[in-house]
Amino acid sequence: xxxxxxxxxxxxxxxxxxxxxxxxxxxxxxxxxxxxxxxxxxxxxxxxxxxxxxxxxxxxxxxxxxxxxxxxxxxxxxxxxxxxxxxxxxxxxxxxxxxxxxxxxxxxxxxxxxxxxxxxxxxxxxxxxxxxxxxxxxxxxxxxxxxxxxxxxxxxxxxxxxxxxxxxxxxxxxxxxxxxxxxxxxxxxxxxxxxxxxxxxxxxxxxxxxxxxxxxxxxxxxxxxxxxxxxxxxxxxxxxxxxxxxxxxxxxxxxxxxxxxxxxxxxxxxxxxxxxxxxxxxxxxxxxxxxxxxxxxxxxxxxxxxxxxxxxxxxxxxxxxxxxxxxxxxxxxxxxxxxxxxxxxxxxxxxxxxxxxxxxxxxxxxxxxxxxxxxxxxxxxxxxxxxxxxxxxxxxxxxxxxxxxxxxxxxxxxxxxxxxxxxxxxxxxxxxxxxxxxxxxxxxxxxxxxxxxxxxxxxxxx
Numbered sequence: 001x002x003x004x005x006x007x008x009x010x011x012x013x014x015x016x017x018x019x020x021x022x023x024x025x026x027x028x029x030x031x032x033x034x035x036x037x038x039x040x041x042x043x044x045x046x047x048x049x050x051x052x053x054x055x056x057x058x059x060x061x062x063x064x065x066x067x068x069x070x071x072x073x074x075x076x077x078x079x080x081x082x083x084x085x086x087x088x089x090x091x092x093x094x095x096x097x098x099x100x101x102x103x104x105x106x107x108x109x110x111x112x113x114x115x116x117x118x119x120x121x122x123x124x125x126x127x128x129x130x131x132x133x134x135x136x137x138x139x140x141x142x143x144x145x146x147x148x149x150x151x152x153x154x155x156x157x158x159x160x161x162x163x164x165x166x167x168x169x170x171x172x173x174x175x176x177x178x179x180x181x182x183x184x185x186x187x188x189x190x191x192x193x194x195x196x197x198x199x200x201x202x203x204x205x206x207x208x209x210x211x212x213x214x215x216x217x218x219x220x221x222x223x224x225x226x227x228x229x230x231x232x233x234x235x236x237x238x239x240x241x242x243x244x245x246x247x248x249x250x251x252x253x254x255x256x257x258x259x260x261x262x263x264x265x266x267x268x269x270x271x272x273x274x275x276x277x278x279x280x281x282x283x284x285x286x287x288x289x290x291x292x293x294x295x296x297x298x299x300x301x302x303x304x305x306x307x308x309x310x311x312x313x314x315x316x317x318x319x320x321x322x323x324x325x326x327x328x329x330x331x332x333x334x335x336x337x338x339x340x341x342x343x344x345x346x347x348x349x350x351x352x353x354x355x356x357x358x359x360x361x362x363x364x365x366x367x368x369x370x371x372x373x374x375x376x377x378x379x380x381x382x383x384x385x386x387x388x389x390x391x392x393x394x395x396x397x398x399x400x401x402x403x404x405x406x407x408x409x410x411x412x413x414x415x416x417x418x419x420x421x422x423x424x425x426x427x428x429x430x431x432x433x434x435x436x437x438x439x440x441x442x443x444x445x446x447x448x449x450x451x452x453x454x455x456x457x458x459x460x461x462x
Contacts, residue, residue, distance in 0.1 A: 209267020
């Protein structure tokens, strides 16, 4: 199998929703920092059903603590960089970075590194492994060095700190030592153990791939939450020794994701060693998934997980549009679409089931809207009892009894859409579908997403 699959985070909502519809999930992930009796009971349910269960290493809490500790100081560096960018008309790099700013960023990055080392060294590897094994997993994410992830999250970029790729390679060597310790441990025999790599750009990604290949790693992973959550823009990228300028700034997460994964792929190819499995920790945005599908080798089995389909539903009231390759649509936007003559495709089994149970009356919604003088649709509109909320119960929140059922439906639906985006495509077919999704975005109106994907595609094809 060389397909791409989306793995759901293990929650009662995700476990029950799929089971209630007699749908088999692709697998579940549970992190070591979320071990409770109830979560272990759910893990046992997953294993009884014969489904894959990934045991994550619980590093997120440590990463969050480091980011919290240094965020204010890092913000001062970021503000200086933004001021320079406005002054220069482009992102500063090389000699454009003043010496005092480079020293400030370098010193801070060193302190972040020391803090990460301290936290990492305090982890009892054997105790962590025992906690992970309480889940009886099929796959295990090894302990990792998480310093690079923290540097990315704090915007301490190499072009500002002046750090050479070797500094990041040293962090990967540490991760590989931790992986080897777990992979060779008697308790983990028979499990698929993933080495967790890290990178900031193409060159550090390529180094990571080379080092992993040299170490005999066939199952690798990378933490992508800080990359995917990066809200900054960039106007250039670097491959090897060449620097390429972009026509206009684009979201850095698209550029960096393409650089890092292409780099890891090329690093493995440098040693002509196959990468059998690759797991993308924290990759769940529909517009970013095709980058991973296209960047990684056609013969590599890819999995991804993220809490984003849960957060999109619960925090942002977002459903992924199954007719538009998972494009995000808020409930307010969906209702606005419906009252103006459009509709919503009830394609997932979860939304279909909800519709059968509670109904869906677009004509009734349009009648209400016209009778009210065609008012703008706001969140408050959706929360007030009316003929509109009765007509469109999946998207309105006026009835507290239906509201919680609708929210769980949104969560399950979003997971289903991500599954559809990654399902049943393997080898060259996976690459073909990935580029088809990217081209779908590029053929539409120019948006930050399409501009980001255009830059990512350019990197992937180089």
